[in-house]
Amino acid sequence: MLSISSDIWPVYAAHIVLEFARDMDTGTRYVRLLYNFDEKVIAGAPSAWVTYDHFEKHVRAYIPNDYYASCNAAAGAVGEEHLQEEIPTFLIN
Numbered sequence: 001m002l003s004i005s006s007d008i009w010p011v012y013a014a015h016i017v018l019e020f021a022r023d024m025d026t027g028t029r030y031v032r033l034l035y036n037f038d039e040k041v042i043a044g045a046p047s048a049w050v051t052y053d054h055f056e057k058h059v060r061a062y063i064p065n066d067y068y069a070s071c072n073a074a075a076g077a078v079g080e081e082h083l084q085e086e087i088p089t090f091l092i093n
Contacts, residue, residue: 011036031055
């Protein structure tokens with residue numbers, strides 16, 4: 001998805017961390033991706049820290065336009081109450 005690849009399967013208990021930061025002078029937001037504590041560079045980025053806009057541009061294609069409609073098929077499996085939880089703003093239009 002973010003053009004970060006490895007030819008091996010993730011190890012047991014592998015984890016992904018998204019670290020967010022803001023430049024207090026300019027207000028610019030940044031994101032960094034860590035996979036098992038190793039920095040990963042997102043496609044088209046010069047370094048591990050990218051602007052939030054760059055990150056959002058790359059993940060938007062994988063986010064459903066209608067989150068609730070996309071989840072309806074799974075509603076019976078997880079329960080209707082889970083579909084009403086707050087969704088992070090970058091996940092919805």
